Amino acid sequence: MQNLDWKNLPFGYVKTKYNVRCYYKDGKWSSLEVSDSEYINIHMAATALHYGQEAFEGMKAYRGKDGKIRLFRWDENAQRLQHSAEGILMAPVPKELFYEAVVKAVKLNEEFVPPFGTGASLYIRPLLFGSGAEVGVRPAKEYMFVVFVTPVGPYFKEGFNPVKIAIVRDSDRAAPLGTGTFKVGGNYAASLRGVEKARKAGYSSPMYLDAKEKKYIDEIGAANFFGIKNNTYITPKSTSILGSITNKSIIQLAEDMGLKVERRPVPVEELETFEEVGACGTAAIISPIGEIKDLETGKVYTFCKDGKPGQISTKLYETLVGIQYGELEDKHGWVTVI
Ligand code: PLP
């Protein structure tokens, strides 16, 4: 086991020992290669560099009290990477190859999987991009698939404590019929101005509204939004948000707990009516929100008035994390011990 300050790890890059790579050429994927270099050598005219032909995934490996390492719903990440590949015309990575690469990258860096009870985990970053040279705007003929890992702590410095979010209206992350449902780099490039604006105003993350009418809640930075009221879990339905695997899982857990679930457009003024609101994602896990400020109108919505996360958010968080770390029964078959 590496000697790191596991309890105080930020959400950032830590060098590990190995990464794995493979190449798509002449219509076929190569076998996996193991590398100890943090660098990749690609053509300067690669489509990823010029036209943003790139997609990635984000998942985690969790070490349980029993010392075993678990993946959470890896097949959903494999499927989403295929969806992203289709969205920007890249060669999809077969599911078996995705699994083999992820397991290999984790096992080769097993000493970096944080110990149980530290709140940290091993973040897994699969990356697919056009590596072939093109100058005209067209898809590459060659692709590279890389998986690297890095141990991480909480995405928001607050951990499981209320965060502050800012509604940003002067930039959009994704267009209604654009690339929002794909996990492609361009969406994150488009979000950087909003992220910076929120941070400068003292907020952890931007909240984006729908790009067309600016009436409905879309997403929160790199996480989905949910609100809870009257025993109902409500989360936006939109053509420009990324389908979150965490959100999909929480929806199931909410139903298991007897909550009603609604997936529908959520008007921004409805924020007034929620008892609890939060952000969810692999990195964010479940982050309760204490304040949302509309930076343009100055309107402030306040939650968690006692400074603590709400009861339902807490139960959802404990159940989700309990399953991920192997503490609670995995009723839905979400966990793979590797
Ligand atoms: N929305 C965006 C824009 C994201 O980047 C992420 C992170 O992956 C999510 C939502 C949450 O998705 P997931 O729960 O699958 O990690």
Ligand code: COI
């Ligand atoms: C994730 O939750 O995996 C994300 O994608 C967050 C990341 C963009 C930092």
